[in-house]
Amino acid sequence: MSATLVEHFGVAVRQLREQRGWSQEELAEHSQLNRSYVGEVERGRAIASIVTAYKLSRALEINLAGLLSHCERIEQQRVARGIELAAIAS
Amino acid sequence: MSATLVEHFGVAVRQLREQRGWSQEELAEHSQLNRSYVGEVERGRAIASIVTAYKLSRALEINLAGLLSHCERIEQQRVARGIELAAIAS
Numbered sequence: 001m002s003a004t005l006v007e008h009f010g011v012a013v014r015q016l017r018e019q020r021g022w023s024q025e026e027l028a029e030h031s032q033l034n035r036s037y038v039g040e041v042e043r044g045r046a047i048a049s050i051v052t053a054y055k056l057s058r059a060l061e062i063n064l065a066g067l068l069s070h071c072e073r074i075e076q077q078r079v080a081r082g083i084e085l086a087a088i089a090s
Numbered sequence: 091m092s093a094t095l096v097e098h099f100g101v102a103v104r105q106l107r108e109q110r111g112w113s114q115e116e117l118a119e120h121s122q123l124n125r126s127y128v129g130e131v132e133r134g135r136a137i138a139s140i141v142t143a144y145k146l147s148r149a150l151e152i153n154l155a156g157l158l159s160h161c162e163r164i165e166q167q168r169v170a171r172g173i174e175l176a177a178i179a180s
Binding site for chain 1: 095096099137138139140141143144153154155156158159161162
């Protein structure tokens with residue numbers, strides 16, 4: 001699940017960024033992170049530290065716990081969808 | 091503030107560990123992390139990744155958002171205490 005946490009964190013960041021209508025460049029600028037690093041985080045290729053997560057949360061005007069809780073909700077939705085698909089397939 | 095976030099995260103982990111009456115060894119074992127690394131995280135010397143934070147949160151039977159929210163509360167308390175001390179000093 002740790003590998004998927006990294007993926008879900010990326011999805012959460014992308015969703016919150018898109019809700020603001022921001023490009024990756026804009027998010028990178030607001031969070032004082034490198035643009036290509038933000039792209040890696042969104043694609044689940046880079047494992048964010050809690051400091052990176054904090055910078056992203058501030059840029060997205062959400063608290064750190066809120067960002068992680070959004071990430072946990074995405075995970076729960078995906079698990080639920082997986083169970084549904086398994087039920088349909090069986 | 092990012093530097094103090096790392097410190098407050100360490101304090102949050104130590105507090106939650108002590109609430110369970112666990113040693114660092116026990117937390118390390120439950121979270122499948124190295125004991126000395128857990129010590130570094132608690133002392134704010136190592137910056138945890140979201141995966142490390144997740145492993146610690148599972149071991150402590152709290153969700154990831156809950157752990158980070160505990161960390162943010164510690165920060166707010168310290169900021170409030172700083173303001174009080176400044177008011178007494180002025």
